[in-house]
Amino acid sequence: MFSTQLIAGSAFAQNGSKPEPLVIQDQGSFAVGGSVATTPGTYNNNAPSAEGQSLHGDHAYVFYQVPEKPKPLPIVMLHGAYQSARSWETTPDGREGFQNLFLRRGYSTYLVDQPRRGRAGNSTVATTIEPTPYDQLFFDQFRIGKWPDYFDNVQFDRDPEALDQFFRSVTPNTGPFDANVIATSMSALFDRIGNGILFTHSQAGGPGWLTAIKNPNVKGIVALEPGSGFIFPEGEVPADMPSAAGTLKGEAVSAADFEKLTRLPIVVYYGDNFPTEPTTERGQDNWRVRLAMAKLWVDTVNKHGGDATLVHLPEIGIKGGTHFLISDLNNVEIADQVSKFLADKKLD
């Protein structure tokens, strides 16, 4: 059903046919952060109503694994829009994702379902979930191709089963998306685990910056295709960036908060098939402005004394990347780039 692929590297069996076993010192899950909503009144055990009852919600759910002799800094992985921690697990075509790859490289991993998503579904705010058909839009917007055609160089397995698995990784919000609610729980996670590295994918970019502002235990950020939530110091927010997919806006934070982003190394990666000029191709044009905004953002961090790097992967010869670099056919090559960054910044 799934293709298999040989992966080079010392962590794998020398015969190349199968990865070596993972040795896991400890694994488990917990909720972290969140709030409690209480309804006034007196609870009646034998005729219960809302009165006097409470609801625990808005927490994150975390599944962690600690390998033998772990490196000092664990990696926290935060998924993007319409996704859960599942993003970091097995790839759509059945290979190992960043969860296993970084366990094999000696890091403890903490995979998060953000508040109001996945297993952290309890929300203190109501929502309605409509079964919205988005498969074709996602195919375009996540730069797999222009539906129904794949990009020629795309790092996505063309077996229909891979696309089926990819579409089924989608899971809805169970309450309104709120970057501050997410960052608050993420900060509580870093309070619990201490110093660590934060990997963010896509929409998690914004909550990721906010988490680092809230908590100095965030010692480095690896942002994979951040898509929104670019924050600038008040007075330095760039002009709006219109695109065929809507207008991207920068957001203002205080100068004092922004300065906190200058105290840790940050790397931002983007994949392939970005247009260089405005185009009517909606799925691709969406990313033209995000890359442009990210470049301004990195420049602003560095202008304020920070250490941010943007890597547009095709420029270093890594072609065909979709929005899901973490599960692309060359995700080991992407992980190698990340490992090199972590080594360069002494985060390994």
Added chain:
Amino acid sequence: MFSTQLIAGSAFAQNGSKPEPLVIQDQGSFAVGGSVATTPGTYNNNAPSAEGQSLHGDHAYVFYQVPEKPKPLPIVMLHGAYQSARSWETTPDGREGFQNLFLRRGYSTYLVDQPRRGRAGNSTVATTIEPTPYDQLFFDQFRIGKWPDYFDNVQFDRDPEALDQFFRSVTPNTGPFDANVIATSMSALFDRIGNGILFTHSQAGGPGWLTAIKNPNVKGIVALEPGSGFIFPEGEVPADMPSAAGTLKGEAVSAADFEKLTRLPIVVYYGDNFPTEPTTERGQDNWRVRLAMAKLWVDTVNKHGGDATLVHLPEIGIKGGTHFLISDLNNVEIADQVSKFLADKKLD
């Protein structure tokens, strides 16, 4: 923050202070089963609407781990109402749950988020999620005690942090609960993995029986506190059972389908603090009728030539069990009971 507890057993380090590492030959996740809803029309890549788009939903999400030299039959674990696969992971007070306990005993584990729950959130049917305050009702109904008092003998840690974690394991439906949708995806899972053992908790009891009817690869069922979906052959459905928590009804299936439940060993466990006579205590009375219905159900399976056993744990000296036997303070003792059943039935 969490209490630690020494656990006896050969799988643990002899100094008793810490479990031995888990050696995991393979781990990952996938979606299984489900459907595709398609909206008529033609998709317009650059002005997308619902037209011509599809939605993948109603699948289950599965996280699996394979230990070294696994026993022949893997264990599939299906959670109950308001829960996800998180039920089987770390206990509310921070000890190992059934996931780790049965990995240590040599079983491959497949932890499921059922369709329209947790990471399998995409539903082809709409729903509204209201932030309903249920904490106190759950405390009563899951037989931790009578809010705010714990039962004297209860196997639940009284550290407030444990209760906080327990409440945060709750996660809502993201579409209507549908036992057949669940059983269809569960059957697809057994098609994929082959022969296996099914553990069900609470509301999963009903979908569990339906899965075994659909798929002969289910070689044994361990039902922990099944709470609904008791199915009987047409003409043998027992009378309704009223209780202070509502009326429990048996459900009819064809004689031919029911016979399929007689071809595999089944064990049903219930915990403690069940009333023996009708009572106005809602949380407890809910379980009086469920235990009574389960006894009739087991008798009916056996009358038709099956091999079903009901174990009311206090009768064998195991006291204080909540509705969540799998994460109670004595969950290792519960796991021992399950292991003995699996050995007796040559499922190990």
